[in-house]
Amino acid sequence: MSKFVGQRVKRTEDPRLIKGLGHYVDDIRLPDTLHVAFLRSMYAHARITNIDVSEAMNTPGVVAVYTGRDLGEKIGPVPCAAALPDLKVPDHRPLASDKVYFVGHPIAAVVATDRYAARDAVDLIMVDYEELAVVVDPEEAAKGGAVVHEKFGDNVAYKLTAGEGDIDAALASADKVIKQRILNQRLAPIAMEPRGVLARYLPGEEELTVWSSTQIPHLLRTQLALMIGIPENKLRVITPEVGGGFGSKLNVYGEEALLGWISMQLGKPVKWIETRRENMASTIHGRGQVGYIEVGCRNDGTITGLRYNVFADLGAYHQLLTPAIPTLTGLMLSGCYKIPAIQINVTGVFTNKMATDAYRGAGRPEATYVVERAADLVAAELGLDPVEVRRRNFPKPDEFPFKTATGLFYDSGNYEAALDKALQNADYARLREEQKRARDEGRIIGIGVSTYVEICALGPSQAMPAGGWESATVRIEPTGKVTILTGASPHGQGQETSFAQIAADELGVDIGDVTVIHGDTSIVQYGIGTFGSRATAVGGTAVYIAIERLKEKANKIAAHLLQADISKVVWDENGFNLEPEPAKVAAGAGVPEADLPAGQAPGASLPEPQIEGKKSLSLQDIALAAHLAKDLPPDMEPGLSATYFFEPKNFTFPFGTHIAIVEIDRETGEIKFQRYVAVDDCGKVINPMLVDGQVQGGIVQAIGQALYEEVVYDEQGQLVTGTLMDYAVPKAAMLPWFELDRTETPTDVNPMGVKGVGEAGTIGATPAIVNAVVDALSPYGIRHIDMPIKPENVWKIVNQQS
Amino acid sequence: MKIEGTHELQARRERVFQALTDPEVLKRCIPGCEQLEKTGENSYAATLRAGVGSIKGTFKGNVRLEEIRQPEHYRMIVDGKGQPGFLKGTGAIDLEEQGDATIIRYAGDVQVGGTIASVGQRMIQGAAKMMASQFFTAIEAEAKTEANDPPPKHGFFRTALRWFSGWVRRRFRKKSGA
DSSP states (O other), X not given: OOSSTTSOOOOTTHHHHHTTOOOOGXXXXXXXXXXXXXXXXXXXXXXXXXXXXXXXXTSTTEEEEEEHHHHTTSSOOOOOOOOOTTOXXXXXXXXXXXXXXXXXXXXXXXXXXXXXXXXXXXXXXXXXEEEOOOOOOHHHHHHOSSOSSGGGSSSEEEEEEEOOSOHHHHHHTOSEEEEEEEEXXXXXXXXXXXXXXXXXXXXXXXXXXXXXXXXOHXXXXXXXXXXXXXXGGGEEEEOOOOOOOTTTTSSOOHHHHHHHHHHHXXXXXXXXXXXXXXXXXXXXXXXXXXXXXXXXXXXXXXXXXXXXXXXXXXXXXXXXXXXXXXXXXXXXXTTTSOOSEEEEEEEEEEOSSOOBOOOTTTTHHHXXXXXXXXXXXXXXXXXXXXXXXXXXXXOOGGGOSEEOTTSOEEOXXXXXXXXXXXXXXXXXXXXXXXXXXXXXXXXEEEEXXXXXXXXXXXXXXXXXXXXXXXXXXXXXXXXXXXXXXXSSOOSSSOHHHHHHXXXXXXXXXXXXXXXXXXXXXXXXXXXXXXXTXXXXXXXXXXXXXXXXXXXXXXXXXXXXXXXXXXXXXXXXXXXXXXXXXXXXXXXXXXXXXXXXXXXOXXXXXXXXXXXXXXXXXXXXXXXXHHHHOSSOOTTOOSSOEEEEEEOOSSOBOOEEEEEEEEEEOTTTOOEEEEXXXXXXXXXXXXXXXXXXXXXXXXXXXXXXXXXXXXXXXXXXXXXXXXXXXXXXXXXXXXXXXXXXXXXXXXXXXXXXXXXXXXXXXXXXXXXXXXXXXXXHHGGGTOOOOOSSOOHHHHHHHXXXXX | OEEEXXXXXXXXXXXXXXXXXXXXXXXXXXXXXXXXXXXXXXEEEEEEEEEETTEXXXXXXXXXXXXXXXXXXXXXXXXXXXXXXXXXXXXXXXXXXXXXXXXXXXXEEEEEETHHHHHHHHXXXXXXXXXXXXXXXXXXXXXXXXXXXXXXXXXXXHHHHHHHHHHHHHHHHHHHHO
């Protein structure tokens, strides 16, 4: 039955969000709340020789000031969950004590009766710094010179080599080996809602509640309990509405622990809402890889080997997954190609900057960019059409599950089908002709193709630092309403809608009768969270299987009540029917069942289920019978709910083809999109509108990386792009219309056949855009250009200025 | 970041140099200067209210003069810190005699940090140029007075008026020269 799944159901979240009726952390107001503001380092690397808080303490409204020295080791270190061999892990506390390691490093927390007093008092804290040598560039950091963490002796946090096949032999025997330096610049995730924490300790109950704008409420609860030293069952984490995360809230931040701890010290609620400037400086950044590729190929375009030596700019500290992100790059270096030999050599280095971590795509956009640039470099070297090079290296649909030289098994795929559809939608052959004509007219037009595969539905627990499963509880309430508790913590992706679609179809109820609850650790069973395009593929599957379990029980109750053998009970959209092919009128025949209208009068008593003589029972009949428990099969538990923890046996590997067509303004170097065509394959689609939205948003962020965005630190480690005036996020007027389409190749990793789509756009689109610009500039002898591709750089090329 | 510029002052070089190295005069002429005290031979402690755009605050710091070759050259070393961040820099100031007028050339390297770096960096050069204009206009007024005259009054409108009249004069001269 598929009344809702596959339909463009409007997001049930939207009315409240559009009307401004949603509740974000800052909308939650508790009486007597104190406000916290942070003093942050203005130096990238310095010794703190003295901190004088006396003037700040004497400011009216100020309740307390905490410094790193006050804290000592009272709050455990900010955790890093990445387990890599010989990883150097600096001691990372919520507040700096002796040294600051990056601009924005928190030094002191001021607690005051209002946020203005807190901020004013921050300005009155006097800090004496002794400046230390700064290292900003990751390659310089790896070489030596200034050292971020003295006790480690150098800046190399770890080195890692991965991949299979004899890369040296592959490159040595290749007809051509092409080398290129490739930059994946640092980006800021820029969630529209910055971070925010509200913590309330109840001294009587000894309970701490932390409201935080996070993607991982349960993991955060566990980590905060350990950091603060409060029993986990006395700590409740609530994530109200979250205004975007993009990976930046897939983390455990010092501020979250500190706010909880301060509330416990003061016995009052305390709140901190991050400012945009703090967000730019002190929320994790993404990407930050400088690498060197060597790609070997035969003259016919067959890629025989790929080596990627990369310096990963980790920043000064490890946040939750900082060192693990480049390992995802290594895993995805095969792209959607059969490459027999692949090697990645990662050098993770400390720099005097904010930590990098997961940002939409998290290591995979970097890989896709490397592979897709490599494919175009091969095409340029051999004078082949970039499409042909891709086609030549695809595994065929019957080769799946396909094993890569990076050790993965791609579940399913039909790369050529997506490519063909995209070429057809774009009318590729005609585009190339038009490009030729345009060049003759002196116009500069480029066509860029990217065929990508990504790793989603993270993932099997074996491959994850803290569990890769997801949980769901499905309950039918006595009135027949359906409640879903999901351990995934959606924050804008729309799973309140898509999970309700699944439940409505599977249970034969209206979508309006389903409520999806998430993000409250006291209400929802333990879950992992929303990241890595996993919420639907793993969390949705948990919902789906929990419903199947629940239906098994409902079937038993139905058989019992209908006094029939369970094999005779057939389920359809009308409920549980005794005979196959029942008359369609069975449930709709006006039988006054336990059908409670929404406007049921308060205090009305529950009706008794009327079973006798019926041949069909609605879900509501069953739910009521299960709760009243007057007549259930022997030994059956009352109630009608089921919980399922779904452990996927593999990742999923969605894929697709993105084609960008750009025109360059000769006078200004500006890059304008003529068209943007994408065909994505994320397996079975539950809500095409949500999938479109995810793809669109992803492409926008990819355009940001390709053309505009770049976190810039100057030579002294000062953050130059500290506001949205200086950090260029693309605006609506800079975007083309996205011509989106899909192919659908299901996966057998989960019973619904869904793969995940949250990061597809940032992964597939970035190289398509850069390939298009390079293609446009190829008559000028250009084979590569670094991101963000600024008009000034393009102008210099077009006007032959070095 | 590099900061450099040229100003023409309608005053004699000796007087300009004197004004530029007299703490009392400097205190009157540096925009936003709240305090300037001599702390040693050619070194001063200063308190300055300054800012770029919305990022304003009080800076405290030290100024030291080196390589003094009266009346044509000295080097200035500045180091200051305040709520909006810090600034450090060195710069050379050269005075060239041109009849009764003096051409001042300054060139320096300034490093800023903290909020002024992350918010205001792209505006700092403009702000510095504006402050330099205000400063040299005020110095010009000081240097035009005779040694025992009472000092001229400064302030936003007077300085703006003096700057404007200087601008008109220079424009006029350019045109007539062409």
